[in-house]
Amino acid sequence: MKTAMREKQWAEKYPELETGPVPAEPMFSEEYFELERDRIFRRTWINVGRVEDIPESGDYFVRDIVMCGVSVLIIRGSDGIVRGFHNVCVHRGRKLVLDEQGSCRGSLLCPFHSWVYSDAGELRHVPDEENFFDLDKQTLGLKPVHTDVWEGFIFIHLAAEPSETLREYLGGVADQLDGCRFSKMKLLSTHNVDVHANWKVVQDGQNEAYHFPFQHRRVLEGSFMRNEKGHCRYLDVNLYNYHSVWSCEYPPSQKLTPLRFSLATDVLRTPVFQPSQMIGKMDHFVIFPNFVILLVQIGLTTTYVTYNLWPLAVGRTIWEIRMHFTEPVSVREQLRQEYFKCLTLDTLQEDMVAHENVYAGLATGAISHVILQDDEVPLRFFHKTVEDHVGFYRNA
Numbered sequence: 295m296k297t298a299m300r301e302k303q304w305a306e307k308y309p310e311l312e313t314g315p316v317p318a319e320p321m322f323s324e325e326y327f328e329l330e331r332d333r334i335f336r337r338t339w340i341n342v343g344r345v346e347d348i349p350e351s352g353d354y355f356v357r358d359i360v361m362c363g364v365s366v367l368i369i370r371g372s373d374g375i376v377r378g379f380h381n382v383c384v385h386r387g388r389k390l391v392l393d394e395q396g397s398c399r400g401s402l403l404c405p406f407h408s409w410v411y412s413d414a415g416e417l418r419h420v421p422d423e424e425n426f427f428d429l430d431k432q433t434l435g436l437k438p439v440h441t442d443v444w445e446g447f448i449f450i451h452l453a454a455e456p457s458e459t460l461r462e463y464l465g466g467v468a469d470q471l472d473g474c475r476f477s478k479m480k481l482l483s484t485h486n487v488d489v490h491a492n493w494k495v496v497q498d499g500q501n502e503a504y505h506f507p508f509q510h511r512r513v514l515e516g517s518f519m520r521n522e523k524g525h526c527r528y529l530d531v532n533l534y535n536y537h538s539v540w541s542c543e544y545p546p547s548q549k550l551t552p553l554r555f556s557l558a559t560d561v562l563r564t565p566v567f568q569p570s571q572m573i574g575k576m577d578h579f580v581i582f583p584n585f586v587i588l589l590v591q592i593g594l595t596t597t598y599v600t601y602n603l604w605p606l607a608v609g610r611t612i613w614e615i616r617m618h619f620t621e622p623v624s625v626r627e628q629l630r631q632e633y634f635k636c637l638t639l640d641t642l643q644e645d646m647v648a649h650e651n652v653y654a655g656l657a658t659g660a661i662s663h664v665i666l667q668d669d670e671v672p673l674r675f676f677h678k679t680v681e682d683h684v685g686f687y688r689n690a
Contacts, residue, residue, distance in 0.1 A: 541574030
């Protein structure tokens with residue numbers, strides 16, 4: 295596939311999305327934010343981490359979903375199964391685990407009254423059990439949260455009964471990325487950024503390449519295919535049931551500095567992602583509602599970066615950034631990874647400033663709609679998917 299330089303091609307591919315402006319109110323409305331909590335974050339599959347975060351039996355981590363007022367304990371049991379539970383003791387409701395991550399030796403102890411649970415959530419021991427009335431430990435385990443794993447990514451669903459399986463929910467994204475060897479990559483760095491902006495504003499700011507030649511004119515100069523006027527163009531855009539991916543190519547005339555060339559050249563190794571799994575040199579997958587997988591080819595290897603957008607309030611978001619690489623086999627490769635990390639963080643720092651300024655402007659209420667061009671079609675689809683779930687304008 296070759297990058298097409300035609301204008302307005304995505305409106306032709308996806309005419310059902312139309313081309314009109316998009317309401318701005320959902321990006322600063324308290325009422326809309328409350329509806330998102332109940333109709334999106336409590337009713338969709340949410341990524342909370344990876345299996346490498348809990349490699350051994352008894353390993354656990356806690357994920358607080360602040361927007362929903364929920365604390366979830368993710369633990370690998372002695373049987374190797376990854377499970378999720380509400381992080382709440384069933385005795386008096388105390389938060390069971392206080393640390394963010396750790397390991398237990400087969401059991402979890404509530405520090406309030408020393409009730410003991412197995413790493414599979416079963417209630418094992420109650421002090422002074424004889425003094426309780428009709429206590430049935432078999433029915434008093436930790437309250438489970440629906441948990442499933444796809445390609446090493448751990449997802450939870452807060453509904454009493456999910457309307458679809460994780461695989462059904464992921465749809466075309468899973469079809470595209472099935473078999474990717476994400477487990478071969480090592481976590482190099484994690485960054486949690488407190489952004490004073492609505493979570494959708496942060497998502498929008500990452501979900502298009504229209505801003506590359508302007509906002510990132512120094513950091514990303516000449517990095518991606520552009521038309522004769524210097525505007526970035528996508529190799530392809532694919533929309534799935536709730537999710538999307540847009541892909542970019544590097545320009546064939548891209549000139550590498552000696553430093554970039556030396557860092558981009560390395561020993562040939564078995565690729566982590568097969569050609570059939572990557573669409574372009576950079577693929578930006580948005581897994582609705584708040585998860586992003588970014589695949590990037592660097593030299594002869596590939597890296598992936600993930601974003602999790604955790605809403606704290608209508609105008610505040612924790613932007614969790616995780617960068618993964620193959621295990622370096624040379625000093626040069628290690629330097630290349632550090633170089634990419636620094637380049638990425640410089641780019642995202644520019645984005646963060648924009649996110650906060652966009653939100654500050656929208657929150658004034660000065661404009662009622664935002665105007666999107668053709669290459670911002672991923673934003674148009676994302677906002678349609680949000681509204682399809684929320685239904686704020688359904689009867690308007």
